[in-house]
Amino acid sequence: MKEKIDVLISEKEVDQRIRALGAKISEDYAGKEVHLICVLKGGVFFMCELAKRISVPVSMDFMSVSSYGDGTTSSGVVKIAKDLDESLEGKDVLIVEDIIDSGRTLSYLMEILEARNPKSMKLCTLLDKPDRRVVKGVEVDYLGFEIPDEFVVGYGLDYAQKYRNLPYIGVISVEE
Ligand code: PRP
Ligand code: MN
Ligand code: MG
Numbered sequence: 661m662k663e664k665i666d667v668l669i670s671e672k673e674v675d676q677r678i679r680a681l682g683a684k685i686s687e688d689y690a691g692k693e694v695h696l697i698c699v700l701k702g703g704v705f706f707m708c709e710l711a712k713r714i715s716v717p718v719s720m721d722f723m724s725v726s727s728y729g730d731g732t733t734s735s736g737v738v739k740i741a742k743d744l745d746e747s748l749e750g751k752d753v754l755i756v757e758d759i760i761d762s763g764r765t766l767s768y769l770m771e772i773l774e775a776r777n778p779k780s781m782k783l784c785t786l787l788d789k790p791d792r793r794v795v796k797g798v799e800v801d802y803l804g805f806e807i808p809d810e811f812v813v814g815y816g817l818d819y820a821q822k823y824r825n826l827p828y829i830g831v832i833s834v835e836e
Contacts, residue, residue, distance in 0.1 A: 665823070674786075686716055693718070695753050696721070697756065698721070752779050757785040760789065760800065764795050767795040767797065784802035786804035787817075788805070814827070817829070
């Protein structure tokens with residue numbers, strides 16, 4: 661099986677968009693602190709780059725919620741593999757994700773986290789595939805790019821755990 665990757669969003673475009681998102685977040689959270697929550701593993705590259713572009717004080721925590729196995733389609737099963745270390749009580753929380761696909765992961769996660777009494781909770785995602793949404797009610801506050809229904813890798817996104825480290829977003833096709 662041969663895997664082929666075509667660039668969908670270049671490294672430069674991703675970097676510029678992240679800078680713009682960082683500037684907007686800094687403006688919106690002026691005078692406050694923002695508590696970033698990374699959804700592992702996919703959200704890690706985006707969160708690190710985004711955090712560097714935010715000028716208000718930032719704290720970070722990590723959570724692992726998985727809905728996919730190693731394939732390219734959702735199993736529909738969401739499980740917590742690692743919970744947050746810190747309480748969310750009274751914090752201005754910003755969840756950082758790499759992609760929203762069916763919406764199952766975020767819908768489940770936001771329900772759990774809302775119950776922990778953050779002062780506010782917003783959602784930032786690098787990519788959104790609105791055509792694939794199954795669960796309604798997941799509202800994105802900060803969006804990098806809306807993309808078509810293609811299997812994408814890079815910038816945290818994997819195919820069978822590979823290609824997360826690509827510095828751009830690519831579309832992968834697998835030929836038999
Ligand atoms: C992927 C992606 C999102 C989620 C989106 O994570 O990083 O977290 O799926 O899909 P959904 O909107 O259909 O729930 P995955 O479960 O593959 O784990 P990973 O981040 O470790 O790759
Ligand atoms: Mn993920
Ligand atoms: Mg994955």
